[in-house]
Amino acid sequence: MATPTVREFPLTGPESGPYAITLGPDGALWFTLVHSGRIGRLDPDGTHTGHDLGDPECGPTVLTTGPDDALWFTEYKAHRIGRITTAGAVTHFDPLTPGSGPYGITAGPDGALWFTETVANRIGRIDPAGRVTGFALPIADAFPSAITTGADGALWFTLNAADALGRITTTGEVTVHPLPTRGAAPVGIAAAADGSLWFTEIGAGAIGRLDRTGEYRQFPLPDPQSRPHAVALDTAGDCWFTEWGTNRVGRLAGDGTLTEYDLPTPGAEPHGLVQGPDGAIWVALEVGALARITP
Structure with missing residues (x-):
């Protein structure tokens, strides 16, 4: 194992559960x-501050910065989309499909937010005014999970239960790209500037990469039970990911070189991660803390 500087910042108890994290338009780190x-x-x-969403059971899950410089997030248990300004003003929007289980969300190239509906098996779109549209997927019960905007101007998302990636254009045309590994169960996904996509294969204990030509490469991790979950790219193009099953954070360089970092607290349950304004990698730990990793 590598020995970088890894520091944990306890913020809440495990009853709060930091889950996803992103860099806000105000230069601060925002997390669910x-x-x-x-x-x-x-x-x-x-300085740490918290904002109450009005419903302790709403289940805020993934968040992203929108084109309006507010933070948009999914409320998995309340089945709606939320918006919070950097001043803390909260608005809720009901999605098109009741009981849809929204999970992943990303800012699209068309000025709207795009999100996955895990239960409804749809991709949703919401514009800054709150108008929602939805698009059905061609595979039943595929469990669309994380979503990102690709360099090709389309939205790419993981189909966890279908062992596939999906692509949807801003006009709603859907294409499915099956993965060769049965039981790969992809979750996190991130788009690189070169047109490639990096994603976690939580079921296979591996990281996958699909380049812009459609060539797939798999990077198996040393422990097949590592359960890689979320993924993010840094400014150097390296792929970072959380290993929920082994309490580590991993980094893959473009040439496939792997480095793994142990987290100090056992059972920290690392989930989302992002490169912060300080250049370090920040990780949301469901145990109630954020971790900062300086390679």
């Missing part, structure tokens, strides 16, 4: 507190 119905913020000087 999935178990307590709150959104957290950590500014560059270390």
Whole structure:
């Protein structure tokens, strides 16, 4: 194992559950507190604030910065989309399909937010005014999970139960790309500037890469039970990911070189991660903390 600087910042108890994290338009780190119905913020000087969403059971899950410089997030248990300004003003939007189980969300190239509906088996779109449209998927019970905007101007998403990636254009045309590994169960996905896509294969204990020509490459991790979950790219193009099953964070360089970092707290349950304004990698730990990794 590598020995970088790994520091944990306890912010809440495990009853709050930091889950996803992103860099906000104000230069602060914003994260969801999935178990307590709150959104957290950590500014560059270390000040932590929390924002109540009005429903402790709403299950805020994944969040992203929208084109309006607000943070948009999925509420998995409340089956709706949320928006919070950097000043803390919260708005909720009901998606097109009741009981849809929204999970992943990303800012699209068309000025709207695109999200997955895991239960409804659809991809949703919401514009900054709150107007929602939805698109059915061609494979039943595929469990669309994470979603990202590709360099090709389309939205790419993981189909966890179908062992596939999906692609949808901004006009709603869907294409499915099956993965060769049965039981790969992809979850996290991130798009690189060169047109490639990096994604976690939680069921296979591997990281996958699909380049812009459609060539697939798999990077098996040393422990097949590592359960890689979320994935993010840094400014150097390296692929970072959380290993939920082994309490580690991994990094894959473009040439496939793997480095793994142990987290200090046992059972920390690492989920989302992002490169912060300080250049370090910040990880949401469901145990109630954020971790900062400086390679």
